[in-house]
Amino acid sequence: EVQLLESGGGFEQPGGSLKLSCAASGFTLTNYAMSWVRQRPGKGLEWVSGLSGGGDSTYYPDSVKGRFTISRDTSKTTVFLFMHDLRAEDTAVYYCARGRSGSQYYFDYWGQGVLVTVSS
């Protein structure tokens, strides 16, 4: 059974940093692209990072480029999101999502989400 379990959320002040982790099980991480998608309170979905299945390409929207970094540790079957220079507008639930096989940037499995709150 495919499972994604996020951790590492919490409260941080503006300008601070946080690391989110996504523990993946039930599939081989190196065969799938992975992404992080966030949802601000009461708002819609926003994709914030993508990592190719080969692990050699990363993608970001302008809103987080230079501040967020996605990576993975295949030995630990974990995907990470390193977030720096956090802003109030980064407050959101962050979901880890697996790209669908064959069409890697549709998301067929999602974690339960982890809340990040940025406030002074």
Added chain:
Amino acid sequence: EIVLTQSPATLSLFPGERATLSCRAAESVFTSLAWYQQKPGQAPRLLIYDASNRASGVPARFSGSGSGTDFTLTISSLEPEDFATYYCQQRRSWPLTFGGGSKVEI
């Protein structure tokens, strides 16, 4: 960035009725579009990919159509569990983008 505009923002229907949701792209995404369902407090669920293909386990009452800039998600006969918010998403170009969502309410 490709902007996706969903309409209506809210759709009020009764169980058993047909729901028709629209997603319009600011430029062509060909058929590189997906639909998701999200219920309060839950993660999204993939319903449709490549505009018209149902994801695994999705009931046949859900169907997707369209290409280019205009797409439709149709729920042929609403079941109680279908009342939720629906999002479209394109993967034609970076950055990946989602529409603002359409809420289907009783």
